[in-house]
Amino acid sequence: MKARVHVMLKDGVLDPQGAAVRHALGAMGFDGVGGVRQGKVIELDLADGTTEAQVDEMCEKLLANTVIERYSVELL
């Protein structure tokens, strides 16, 4: 089985990289891009039977820093 973890900076945490991407899109002529937030996608190959709770624990302990980031888990 696989899981896909999405990690994003929390709302209210400055994302200067996203802001730079937004500026670049504007400079390329793409109008109307109000904001860009950049995150990470982490795909995990897991032993069958791994629970969502175990993946949550991986997120809490390593994959995300919950001081600044939120995460969501998709079991595939």
Add this chain to the structure above:
Amino acid sequence: MKAAVVVFPGSNCDRDLAVAFRAAGADVEMVWHKDTSLPDGIDVVGVPGGFSFGDYLRCGAIAANSPICREVVGHAQRGGFVLGVCNGFQVLTETGLLPGALLRNAKLKYICKTVGLRVETSQSHFTEGYNAGDVVDIPIAHHDGNYFADAETLKVLEDQDRVAFRYTDNPNGSQNDIAGILSPNRRVLGMMPHPERAADDGHGGTDGQALFRALTGALTAV
């Protein structure tokens, strides 16, 4: 006084930190990230700057979960002293020994230059060699030094006089101009600037010496 300096794959200020501690009179042992214990009788652990584990995932995240870091956390929880510089500060926030996190610099640039720091408190063995209000020149060299914490955490840091150093001219977007913070027991200091790079006449400045001398002196006297 005995210091241990942790070495991770990708650390590059470990030897500088050891030299600064030795120059202040400390005995220094280097410890490897896979070590599962600290040498006996260690007073202070130095967590050095660099790019531990290539900054993969997040700066300091993988180092913070290494075997030696479990020992460093235990040392701090027993009341031991810990100094984290630059990547070491990032590691300490990732372990939870210090609150907050270090984000990408607000202007996205890696910054390597000497900056002014105002010493905010002399109430710690790290900073008692300075007077509160002193401005010292210490180099920074980082891409992710933009200190972030939620409003409640910032208030606690300020109310408890736990901001050790503030930038006089904020280079990276850090909240409240924070360059270094102390733990609640004032025995863990994390700071982005490099005092070990201003600890010898050959460095072009020696404003960092007072930190190592005060800490070594205080812990030798115990």
